Amino acid sequence: MEVTTSGQFRVYRSPRDTDELLLLERPVEGIDWADDGLVDAGADDAFSPTYVSTRDYDDTLGETVGELEPGNVVDATLAWDDGVPRFTAVELRDRTRFRFVGAATGLFEAARETWQATETAGEAIGSRVTYGTDGDPNAALYVFAKQAGARDLFDEFRNGVLPLDPLLGRIDVDVDTNEELSDAPREVFVVRPLDESFVLVALAFDREGLFARTMRETYC
Incomplete structure (x- = not known):
């Protein structure tokens, strides 16, 4: 059974593989800042990380995925096929x-x-x-x-x-x-x-x- 999830994500370059992106899910209700202005991505699941493949999409989706830059914010739907997440839809929200x-x-x-x-x-x-x-x-x-x-x-x-x-x-x-x-x-x-x-x-x-x-x- 295919599992899908939708959310808003900040895009990072993957430290593991050049053929994937690291997405950090952005909190829906804002961010509770620490005293030092930083939030650990592992603390209380404030920013859940997901590694998403950038290969083998159709022309339209593949072009959008290929143009994403670290720092961009996207609204995306992800599907897990055999445990590997892939984009099924992505919309650029912020070009930071x-x-x-x-x-x-x-x-x-x-x-x-x-x-x-x-x-x-x-x-x-x-x-x-x-x-x-x-x-x-x-x-x-x-x-x-x-x-x-x-x-x-x-x-x-x-x-x-x-x-x-x-x-x-x-x-x-x-x-x-x-x-x-x-x-x-x-x-x-x-x-x-x-x-x-x-x-x-x-x-x-x-x-x-x-x-x-x-x-x-x-x-x-």
Whole structure:
């Protein structure tokens, strides 16, 4: 008997196989943020992970699946055939995009200043909003102290262990963006600097804006 389920999902690149995507189901009633602004994907099933094959679909569905990018939000119906989930329907809801930069040097000044202020305050996590030359907010920066030992925050962000949705949600709640930016697809850059003691998450409010373009040209 074929089992199906429908829901809204955040798309990630699978850490296991290039022929599948990792989907994190988004909570229907919002997100309860932890004190550090993060939610563990394994805690209370806040974001249930599902690995979905991207191969052997018909032309229309296959084209849609093939164009999905990490960070996109989709409404999807999944069917389990012999225990392997596959898309039966998918609709793109949000074009937000995630980029992961595992080895960066020469991090920009605002990021370094945010970390310096965080260290001075004796904290492990800090944040700030940045502004363009027009005075409008263009990004939110979050800095996280690199963890000693086996834990790697960069890999946990990239593999969906630490979902980025809580940080994206804080943009909508805490940041006074203008109406144009409030509906724009975001671009999220998770950066592991080689010469710094922190991991950076930079959330560009508009993936077509100058901040996002500069980040892509500089680090991607």
